[in-house]
Amino acid sequence: METDVAGVAQVSETGPVPDNARIDELLEASYARAMPHDEGTVADYIPILAEADPEAFGLCIADVDGGVHEVGDTRAEFSIQSISKAFVYALLCEQVGHERVLGMVGVNNTGLAFNSVIAIELNDGHPMNPMVNAGAIATTALLPGATADDQWRLLHEGLSRFAGRDLQVDGEVYRSESKTNHRNRAIARLLESYGRIERDPEAVVDIYTRQCALRVDARDLAIMAATLADGGVNPLTDEQIVSADVCRDTLAVMAGTGLYERSGEWLFEIGLPGKSGVAGGLTTIAPGKVGIGAYSPRLDAAGNSVRGQVATAYLSRALGLNIFASAPRSSRARHRQGHLT
């Protein structure tokens, strides 16, 4: 995992984020640090994704008080893809509760690719966690609703409320993925064979494909993340979307499984819950503080935005966001009294 944090001091302050001017300064610095990173490749296994502009790069911080800081292509839209998994999981937890979702979907890493079939077989048909396709498809299948349309409505309204605006499905992405998603359909059938999906697997995969095709921009991802950072309240609309307990559960799952097979390295380097998607989006949450949204379509080998990771690693250090960072109490007290610089 390329994080390029050499020379960036780790701020160990676990208190509030700095003032707006300083956030803007650090946002610009993180953008400049990530921009030269032109390694990685744009996803093409869903044919339409290959047409993305590899140079596009947007970065946004939304704080829990409603402040929004943006740099670059923050209004360039792309499909949310796997990032939807985290928010659909939160909606499901809100609807059916912690215990049921834990039993049906799980929270443990598979150590295998996001679209692995063998992971299902190795775990006796258990989908393992909601951030891999098996768990995400099982999650979508569990959404309440008499019909598939009712389930879609709940999902679409829920994700739109997270973003604070009406999100639209990208028809081209939806059609492109629908024609090529044989593997996801196989996963759904396999889950059905294990009794993990009780609805029509084809209809469930169709909803899943549509949720992945919802269009967002980096700013939306920051606001959706800030909602999870603020106990479930969207900082722009002030609407409570999910409970604080659901946020806590969702962030724990994201911390452990949000960056594909690189989730361990991500947590080690950045120390925050996050989720990436194959169209180049990355959303990161600093609980109680800020949400970070990034968009840059060049991906590492696991499917994570290269520039998104570099910029987020910088921000985590420079803004003192890493949830594992602390300094001895005595040195913090001296720092506050001005004895240390």
Ligand code: GLU
């Ligand atoms: N819709 C994509 C799939 O199921 C999501 C992949 C991703 O972003 O990880 O293959």
